[in-house]
Amino acid sequence: MGRDVLLAALLLLPPMLVGAGEIPSRVQAPRLAAARALVAEAEKDAQGLRTDSERGALRNLARAQAAVGDVVAAQKTFAGVPKSLPDIQNTTFVVHEIAAAQAAAGDSPAALATLAPLGPLAMQWQALEGVVRAQAARGDVAGALRTIASVGAGNPALTAKLTFAVAEAQAQTGDLAGAVTTVRSVQSPDTESDVRASVAVAQARSGDVAGALATARTITGAHRVFLSSMLAAYQAKAGDVAGALWTAEAIPEGGSHGGYGLRGAAVLGVASVQAARGDLTGARATAQRITEPSMREQVAVPIARAQAKTDVAAALGLARAVSDPSVRAWALQAAVMVQARAAGVPVALRTAATIAGEPARSAVLVGVARVQAEQGDGAGAWVTLGSVADVHLRSSAQQAIALTLARAGDPARLIETARRRPDAASRVIALAAAAEDVMRSAEELQQPGGSIFLAPEEWSP
Numbered sequence: 001m002g003r004d005v006l007l008a009a010l011l012l013l014p015p016m017l018v019g020a021g022e023i024p025s026r027v028q029a030p031r032l033a034a035a036r037a038l039v040a041e042a043e044k045d046a047q048g049l050r051t052d053s054e055r056g057a058l059r060n061l062a063r064a065q066a067a068v069g070d071v072v073a074a075q076k077t078f079a080g081v082p083k084s085l086p087d088i089q090n091t092t093f094v095v096h097e098i099a100a101a102q103a104a105a106g107d108s109p110a111a112l113a114t115l116a117p118l119g120p121l122a123m124q125w126q127a128l129e130g131v132v133r134a135q136a137a138r139g140d141v142a143g144a145l146r147t148i149a150s151v152g153a154g155n156p157a158l159t160a161k162l163t164f165a166v167a168e169a170q171a172q173t174g175d176l177a178g179a180v181t182t183v184r185s186v187q188s189p190d191t192e193s194d195v196r197a198s199v200a201v202a203q204a205r206s207g208d209v210a211g212a213l214a215t216a217r218t219i220t221g222a223h224r225v226f227l228s229s230m231l232a233a234y235q236a237k238a239g240d241v242a243g244a245l246w247t248a249e250a251i252p253e254g255g256s257h258g259g260y261g262l263r264g265a266a267v268l269g270v271a272s273v274q275a276a277r278g279d280l281t282g283a284r285a286t287a288q289r290i291t292e293p294s295m296r297e298q299v300a301v302p303i304a305r306a307q308a309k310t311d312v313a314a315a316l317g318l319a320r321a322v323s324d325p326s327v328r329a330w331a332l333q334a335a336v337m338v339q340a341r342a343a344g345v346p347v348a349l350r351t352a353a354t355i356a357g358e359p360a361r362s363a364v365l366v367g368v369a370r371v372q373a374e375q376g377d378g379a380g381a382w383v384t385l386g387s388v389a390d391v392h393l394r395s396s397a398q399q400a401i402a403l404t405l406a407r408a409g410d411p412a413r414l415i416e417t418a419r420r421r422p423d424a425a426s427r428v429i430a431l432a433a434a435a436e437d438v439m440r441s442a443e444e445l446q447q448p449g450g451s452i453f454l455a456p457e458e459w460s461p
Helices: 003-009 029-046 058-067 071-079 088-104 108-118 125-137 141-151 156-172 176-184 189-205 209-216 222-237 241-249 262-276 280-287 293-297 300-307 312-320 325-343 345-352 360-374 378-385 391-407 412-418 424-439
Strands: none
Touching: 029 058, 029 391, 029 412, 029 424, 058 071, 058 088, 058 424, 071 088, 088 108, 088 125, 108 125, 108 141, 125 141, 125 156, 141 156, 141 176, 156 176, 176 189, 189 209, 189 222, 209 222, 222 241, 222 262, 241 262, 241 280, 262 280, 262 293, 262 300, 280 300, 300 312, 300 325, 312 325, 325 345, 325 360, 345 360, 360 378, 360 391, 378 391, 391 412, 391 424, 412 424
16 A cells, blocks of 8 residues: 555554654653663663674664663664674664654754764655654644755655655644644645545544545545545444445445455444444444445444443344354454443453353453453453463463553563563563553554454444
8 A cells, every 4th residue: 555545544544654652752651661661671681682693682672762762772772783784674773763762852953963874864754754753743843844844855755755744743643733734735736635635534533524525525546435435434423324325335346446345344334333323223234235245244243342231142142143253253252341341340251151162252351351451450351361262362462461551551461471582682572562562652553453352442433
């Protein structure tokens, strides 16, 4: 998927580029302290790195140090990275991250000086995106635009890329109007569709669905396809199900604009909104309009979640009747999580004991553990996960729950899971990655469509 298509969802998609993750000044103190504790653990293990190959893990440590705002430590660690390592690109990315951290701390001249040894700045567009994104995230949009003017002079393509990065950062911090203003400042016929697409998304998110649809009608090509899929959900949330279905079913299947599966996904999104609003009959009817059987069956998940609010037994019956094992597991998990929140974890655990077969039972237990973690019972969540039969599922779920606890300020379990690695280098890498995950925004950590073992909550655009 090209960058021009990604810009169609400018204000929705999280940044996954250099400098991704929230800047330290925007992270709550307990979460930042947890990330720094993970970095401190990695620093301890780094002392046991012996060979050049093992010392390659210093790059991971330097990235994590930069992510938590310790630029001096990151530079010192980076100086110890062997020059003989063959994968030069990974080493270069550390420089990018240090520059982004300097910009996040307010020292943009130092950030540009850090990048200078890599070659002409105009050739370092990905690193520069990290710098201007960090400037914008800390509220210095004017400074970010000045940086763009200084490095992008005479290079309209670079100027446009960096300006969109600033707008993305503004959107991620909630400044939708500012993001649109920034995007509109790009003076290039080649970006007109990008500008209109971002305006349409901002209109929809602010509640002006009619305006968003009107803007979308002025756009053609891939931008229009991706916008329509998203706007259908907003129409449904606004109560216009008929209009939402018309928008969704106008999406072409396949073709040169990459519409494969988007029409079905858009219709499923409408059905999910209907279920969340309590219209289970309407959700079932809408799902029948999806031509692909496996996608059509996925409507059981939001229906089971909604039905469990009033009739857990019926929701479980619906979920058990699903033929696809993965969707069945997801639907059962959704229903039991509702039960855990409403009737209590002990009741939900008794229900879990009645679930037969894998991956369904493991999915349900993981869902209960997730509720326990959300309610602050980390110890109970860990005990529940101990009953998950599949060792691989248990390990991945423990990692997810440990991350949840760490992001709430308690990194102990995340440190424990990282320390299961057999050698110092792999422990440094695991601890550094964990620290970076703690620093990421919730949106960055979300996987498209969710996971059957950590089913997303009630769907919303």
